[in-house]
Amino acid sequence: MAPPKPNSPANGSGFLASVLRFWNRTYASDYIGLAILLASYLVIQFFVEPFHRLFSLNDLRISFPYAEVERVPLTHDFGYALFIPxxxxxxxxxxxxxxxxxxxxxxxxxxxxxxxxxxxxxxIKNAVGRPRPDLLSRCAALPGTPVDKLVDISVCTETGHHKLHDGWRSFPSGHSSFSFAGLGYLSLFLAGQTRIFAHGPGSIAEHTEKLVRGDLLKALFCLGPLVGATMIAISRCQDYRHDVYDVTIGSLLGWTVAYWSYRRYWPRLSSVRCNEPYAGPPGVTDGPGYGRLRDEEEGAGGRNVGHELRELNSR
Known part of the structure; x- marks a missing residue:
């Protein structure tokens, strides 16, 4: 984050100037944004019902049995994708x-x-309102409901609010997106710390022995979290909670957000400094830090080798 300009209001005195200085020199905006996201998520969880698409009782795609015991319950998903990473x-x-x-x-x-x-x-789940593969089992439609016509939620006899309404939250898979967000971030972090991609033609790895070329064992170690996330996603198809389309899009969503969030604080994995985060605001960073560079400045071109060597020597 660049320091305020000489004529910036943050250089003045008074309450507003103090607030601006605090804003510029801390991660306040990140935490406020995180709090807004968390509050919005909780509101959606407890107060928003999904759009209920019409369905037909003879639709085989939503005729699978309701699994009373899931292979990866929600609490386990939190353990695998939150607490372990x-x-x-x-x-x-x-x-x-x-x-x-x-x-x-x-x-x-x-x-x-x-x-x-x-x-x-x-x-997305609530806006799309896609029926789960086990919707008919959840719904337990009234006897005499036409099987060859489109009907709505009013024909359902299930009294459990969450069980019934959750039947229209199939797309995308939440287990898949959450697992790829948490375990995907872990995979990126481990890849950065082990520097498995920090080498190539003209890179600093060819000019110093301070970096170690990544080997297959390190690569498999970093790949492990993604394999775990994939197995969690597959379990959702095995339980008939989602189909392949749901878990594929959910996995891509989680991985994309994980990569986006990781790159806000860390350089690209091919950078010589991939194991160190970018320098933070001036009020929170300890030491000189690693300033954010453009991707072409982090690239493997030979013209950057001298610059990278100077960075290493200054550490």
Whole structure:
């Protein structure tokens, strides 16, 4: 974040100037945005019902049985995609003797990825109102309901509010998007810390021994979280909660948000400094930090080797 200009209101005195200085020198905007996203997500969860598409009792696509016991319940999904990645990134930073700034942006980026993914997933779910593959089992339609005509939710006899209305929240898969957001962020973080992509023609790795070329074992280690997220997504098809289309789009949504959130705080994985976050606002960064560069300045072109060597030597 660039410091305020000499004639900026942040350089003045008074309450407004103090607020502007605080805003420019902290992560206040990130935390306010995160709080708004979290509050919006909770409002959607507790007060918004999905759009209810019409359906037909002879539609085989929504005729699958309702699984009373899920392979990956929601609580387990939180454990796999939230608590385990959170523990692993924290332990990794401890092992690497990370600075407080590095700890901070690692957790902040992770939290934003999960909350933003959950918010977007629920907004889309409620707007689309796509029936789940097990909708007819949830609905338990009234006897005598026409089987060859489109009907609405009024023919359902299920009294459980969540069980019934959740039947119209099939697209996209929330388990899939959440798991790819959390485990996808973990995979990106591990890839940055192990520098498995920080090499190539003309890169700093060809001119110094301070970087170690990534090997297959490291790559598989970083790929592991994505394999886990994929298995969680597949389980949703096995439980007939979603079809392949739902879990594919949900997975892409979670991965996209995870990458977007990661890159707000970290350089590209091919950068020589991929294991260090960008410098934060002047009021929170410890040390000189790593200023954000354009992608072409982080690239592998030989013209940047001298610049990268100077950065390493200055550490």
């Amino acid at each position: 959170l523990l692993l990134v924290f332990v990794t930073n401890l092992i690497c003797s990370a600075s407080p700034h590095k700890h901070h942006v690692t957790i902040l980026g992770f939290a934003i990825a999960l909350v933003l993914t959950s918010f977007l997933t629920d907004v």
